[in-house]
Amino acid sequence: MTHGPHDARRALAAIGIALLSALFFTLTYVLNRAAANEGGHWLWTAALRYLITLPLLLPLMPWQGGIAPVWRAMRAHPLTWLKCSTIGFVVFYLLLSFAASSGPSWLVAGSFQFTVVAGMLCEPLLYRDARARVPKAALGVGVLIIAGVVLLQFGYAEGTLNRAAWIALACVLMSAVLYPIGNRLLLLHLERTGEHLNATQRVFGMTLASQPAWLVVAALAYANAGAPSMGQVWLAAGVALGAGIIATILFFQATGMVRDLPAALGAAEAMQAAELLFAIGLGALFLGEAWPRGVALWGGALVIAGIGLFAWLVSRPTQAPAHVVAPEEPHA
Structure with missing residues (x-):
């Protein structure tokens, strides 16, 4: 069946x-x-x-469906929640944090934009229905984006990438794959079980499921570097509020709204390309980072062009999977 006006409005709202x-x-x-x-x-x-992030989420839960439904879902399928949170939260953010020490914020942001095609390219591994097909055009756009990422790295490294830069690039690309996989695996699990959790509840559940792993990471951090400074704690609190809660809930809300519309789901993920522009501006204004130039500038342009092309490709009218029932996504 084709997409109707309701689907179009839902897709635009998600984007x-x-x-x-x-x-x-x-x-x-x-x-x-x-x-x-x-x-x-x-x-x-x-x-x-x-x-x-966890204590910051607790005051929100009474107004966002409560903790009880999340706890029931986690008790019913604890291994699934552990798997999704480990992939989409723990390993993803460990890799991204490690890469953050290697270069300016716009460089990491630009490299992370591979995530907008990673979700689509991984669909054959995740789905067993019509959503498992990867359009050939998406593969071409993926190559374009990867080319832009490599140019970003080469431009920043002035033509050569040392061992540390290659490792950082690999870490960012792996994190870019793991984040959408963790999110999509949880959405697919909830679709199969018929459990209805809104975006805030899903973020809370994955954050709660990841706590044992983060306590281990904190113990390792203390053994290697001692206690964190108050400055780092406050910066982490800013990330927890802005990215860990507000951004993640918004992203989960957007992808949950169009979980049954592959094209719109890809388009919603593609909007993360704007992070590159935001990171360039904020990094230059507040961190004194240099604006990208030369080869790096062309790399950034390729990334943006690739994402724009990808958004155009996935927003074209398509056939929606007839056997997928669109669950109502509660507003977060």
Whole structure:
């Protein structure tokens, strides 16, 4: 069946919400870079965000469906929640935090934009219905985006990438794949079980499920670097509020709204490309970072062009999977 007016409005609303989430997600790159500039250990940067996020979420839960439905869902399928949170929160953010110490915020943000095609390219591994098909055009756009990412890295490294830069690039690309996979796996699990959790509840559940891992990471951070400075704690609190709560809830809301519309889901994920522009501006204004130039500038342009092309491709009229029932997504 074809998409109707209701689906089009839902897709446009999801894209708008995803674009707003990109603005708050940018705080991750800017504040993490600020912590790295002050000498904060990357393990603390990762652990503090999610350890602080959990208590910040608690006051919201009574107005967002409550904790009880989340707890029931987690008790019914604890291994699934552990798997999704480990992939989409723990390993994803450990890799991103490590990479934050390697270069300016716009460089990490630009490299992370591979996430907008990573979700689509991983669909054959996640789905067993019509959503498992990867359009050939998406593969071409993915190559374009990867080319832009490599140019960004080469431009920043002035033509050569040392071992540390290659490792950082690999970490960002892996994190860009893991984040949408963790989110999509949870959405797919809830679709199969018929459990209805809104965006805030899903973020709370994954944050709660990830706490044991973050306590281990915090212990490792303390053993390696001692206690974090108050400056790093405050920067992590800013990331927790802006990216861990506001941005993540908005992103989960946007993707949950169009979970049954593959094209709109890809378009919502593609709006994260705006993070590159936000990171360039905020990094230059508040961290004194240099504006990208030369090869790096062309790389950034390729990334933006690729994402724009991808958004155009996935927004074209398509056939919606007839056997997928669109669940109502409660507003977060």
